[in-house]
Amino acid sequence: MSESITQQKTDETAPTSGGFSFGELIRSPAAGAFFGMIIVFLIFSLFGFQRNFLSVGGLANWMNFASTVGIIAIPVAFLMIAGELDISTGAVLPASAMMLGITSGHYELPMWLGITMTLLMAAGVGLINGLLVTRTQVPSFIVTLATLFAVGGLTLALSDALINNTNVSLYSPDWAKAIFGTRYFGFRTSVFWWLALIVVFFFFLHRSPWGNWVFAVGGDAESARNAGIPVNRLKIWLFILCSVCTALAGICQVVQFNSAQSATFFNMIFFTIIASVVGGVLLNGGFGSVVGVVFGTMTLGIVQQGINYTEIDRNLSLLIIGVMLLIAVLMNGTFQKLATSWSTKKDKG
Amino acid sequence: MSDKKPVLELRKVDKSFGPIDVLHEISLKVREGEVLCLLGDNGAGKSTLIKTLAGVHKPTRGEILMDGEPITFSGPREAQGRGIATVHQFGGTYPLMSVGRNFFMGMEPTKGFGPFRVFDREKANRIAVEEVQKMGITRITDGDRLVGGLSGGERQSLAIARAVYFGARVLILDEPTAALGVKQATHVLRIVNEAKRRGLAVVFITHQVMHALAVGDHFAVLIRGAIAADFRKGEKSREEITDLMAGGEDMASLEAQLETYMDDHEGHPPQLSTS
Numbered sequence: 001m002s003e004s005i006t007q008q009k010t011d012e013t014a015p016t017s018g019g020f021s022f023g024e025l026i027r028s029p030a031a032g033a034f035f036g037m038i039i040v041f042l043i044f045s046l047f048g049f050q051r052n053f054l055s056v057g058g059l060a061n062w063m064n065f066a067s068t069v070g071i072i073a074i075p076v077a078f079l080m081i082a083g084e085l086d087i088s089t090g091a092v093l094p095a096s097a098m099m100l101g102i103t104s105g106h107y108e109l110p111m112w113l114g115i116t117m118t119l120l121m122a123a124g125v126g127l128i129n130g131l132l133v134t135r136t137q138v139p140s141f142i143v144t145l146a147t148l149f150a151v152g153g154l155t156l157a158l159s160d161a162l163i164n165n166t167n168v169s170l171y172s173p174d175w176a177k178a179i180f181g182t183r184y185f186g187f188r189t190s191v192f193w194w195l196a197l198i199v200v201f202f203f204f205l206h207r208s209p210w211g212n213w214v215f216a217v218g219g220d221a222e223s224a225r226n227a228g229i230p231v232n233r234l235k236i237w238l239f240i241l242c243s244v245c246t247a248l249a250g251i252c253q254v255v256q257f258n259s260a261q262s263a264t265f266f267n268m269i270f271f272t273i274i275a276s277v278v279g280g281v282l283l284n285g286g287f288g289s290v291v292g293v294v295f296g297t298m299t300l301g302i303v304q305q306g307i308n309y310t311e312i313d314r315n316l317s318l319l320i321i322g323v324m325l326l327i328a329v330l331m332n333g334t335f336q337k338l339a340t341s342w343s344t345k346k347d348k349g
Numbered sequence: 350m351s352d353k354k355p356v357l358e359l360r361k362v363d364k365s366f367g368p369i370d371v372l373h374e375i376s377l378k379v380r381e382g383e384v385l386c387l388l389g390d391n392g393a394g395k396s397t398l399i400k401t402l403a404g405v406h407k408p409t410r411g412e413i414l415m416d417g418e419p420i421t422f423s424g425p426r427e428a429q430g431r432g433i434a435t436v437h438q439f440g441g442t443y444p445l446m447s448v449g450r451n452f453f454m455g456m457e458p459t460k461g462f463g464p465f466r467v468f469d470r471e472k473a474n475r476i477a478v479e480e481v482q483k484m485g486i487t488r489i490t491d492g493d494r495l496v497g498g499l500s501g502g503e504r505q506s507l508a509i510a511r512a513v514y515f516g517a518r519v520l521i522l523d524e525p526t527a528a529l530g531v532k533q534a535t536h537v538l539r540i541v542n543e544a545k546r547r548g549l550a551v552v553f554i555t556h557q558v559m560h561a562l563a564v565g566d567h568f569a570v571l572i573r574g575a576i577a578a579d580f581r582k583g584e585k586s587r588e589e590i591t592d593l594m595a596g597g598e599d600m601a602s603l604e605a606q607l608e609t610y611m612d613d614h615e616g617h618p619p620q621l622s623t624s
Contacts (some may be wrong), residue, residue, distance in 0.1 A: 208467060209459055215443065215445070220443055223437070317564065340444065
């Protein structure tokens with residue numbers, strides 16, 4: 001009796017994140033990202049020991065930055081795993097912030113209505129991206145490049161026309177502050193959104209059957225279609241998910257800082273892609289993991305933001321990111337080779 | 350010989366894309382427990398024919414019968430639902446996914462309930478390994494292994510085992526041996542025989558006459574979209590078949606030369622480079 005219980009218990013714990021066998025680790029796309037983050041963290045700790053890098057404040061500082069990127073980076077990584085790319089996030093982020101600022105701030109609509117409208121607007125952009133990509137066969141890079149500029153331009157033009165200003169301020173009710181934009185223990189609310197989404201997205205990609213489909217679509221779309229997977233519908237939903245998550249990040253920002261700017265945030269495009277690639281996601285699809293992207297985002301957070309808490313020259317952060325990206329791309333190939341040749345039954349072969 | 354009942358039958362099927370006629374009056378029968386070899390050179394219309402069988406294309410004229418009943422497939426999905434499985438040249442597998450996940454792609458076993466249904470990895474891995482081993486590939490023992498680490502023949506075998514497991518009645522193999530070495534090809538041919546033994550109707554597309562002769566019961570040679578010859582095992586020699594496929598006499602002498610070469614070199618065909 002007790003034996004069967006323990007048996008069941010191990011069955012349940014075996015497939016959870018990472019596992020502890022070496023084979024499992026090496027096969028995981030997160031392996032490289034994990035080691036990379038550890039190395040970066042150790043180096044930064046060494047140089048930041050006396051500058052509060054290891055304090056809660058230091059941690060909160062780069063985690064706050066990482067959370068905004070992270071909320072967007074995971075769905076961007078989903079699209080990359082499915083063989084697509086979404087760079088319209090750079091425009092959807094300020095568009096959502098402005099939308100909420102204009103509806104609930106300038107026009108004083110109820111907060112819940114403004115948030116709903118913002119999320120719907122973002123879903124609409126995602127739907128357009130998805131439909132254009134699946135219907136026209138134009139590469140998603142070009143499609144989302146077009147929507148990036150279109151949405152960015154529209155945001156500027158509409159803000160100018162509606163409120164005669166490119167910035168808007170928003171004073172949110174307490175409940176909205178508590179959910180989207182306050183600080184707990186020094187961490188912005190977006191950090192907790194990020195952590196919650198990591199769990200949900202991990203479940204989606206690695207545990208639910210749909211996750212399988214995402215990998216299959218990126219691995220070989222034609223075979224996936226033959227296996228009965230609704231390839232186009234899945235892609236459209238992923239584009240919608242990506243835009244909606246971007247809008248969530250935008251909402252968090254505008255509620256947090258009580259104001260929104262309409263300028264397109266081009267850096268967000270690079271941050272999300274860097275986080276994904278450093279996180280072990282394959283650029284041409286079919287391989288990647290949520291945990292890896294989380295490590296990638298944290299690494300980016302440390303280098304981009306945590307650097308302020310170290311003795312390393314702040315100007316070097318871009319250089320470090322560039323070198324890191326290059327190493328990651330080169331290493332990803334190696335890890336992939338290791339992954340494919342690794343079998344837990346070592347002597348068979 | 351023809352007492353086995355046809356599972357799938359084409360009657361005078363034409364297929365044209367706009368003004369271009371690709372298939373012309375194709376009539377074929379695929380029977381249970383038999384291997385039908387479709388032979389043809391590149392561009393003979395083999396892939397269009399497969400796609401018509403698999404429900405991807407609808408015939409322009411003529412009809413498709415399944416178990417004697419006329420049928421039209423709304424798409425590949427319906428054809429699959431009725432037990433027509435296609436395995437493509439590279440196996441249609443995802444190299445960076447595990448054996449278990451590949452095996453159950455699109456039909457994932459789950460445990461749990463409602464929105465918390467999770468992919469049952471252990472069950473998937475166990476069944477996948479069992480089924481592949483049953484087909485005679487004993488080297489696959491770890492369901493977590495990524496398919497990219499398997500050989501081409503093993504991938505083919507995995508895809509065939511998958512089709513068999515999901516109740517395929519007609520197995521369409523699109524050039525399964527074309528990209529494989531001699532030993533790997535033998536593996537796949539053995540598995541084709543195993544599928545046949547289990548009562549599946551197999552459509553084996555190839556341009557390698559040797560491979561066709563090794564497993565085929567029934568042969569059809571396709572030239573420019575029409576069936577140029579339709580015969581049973583033993584009715585034609587390899588030379589005749591090759592000639593038919595090429596549509597000329599030249600091939601026979603070349604084949605003869607090849608054969609003498611191979612006789613002199615322990616059965617190896619001449620190769621430009623050694624691999």
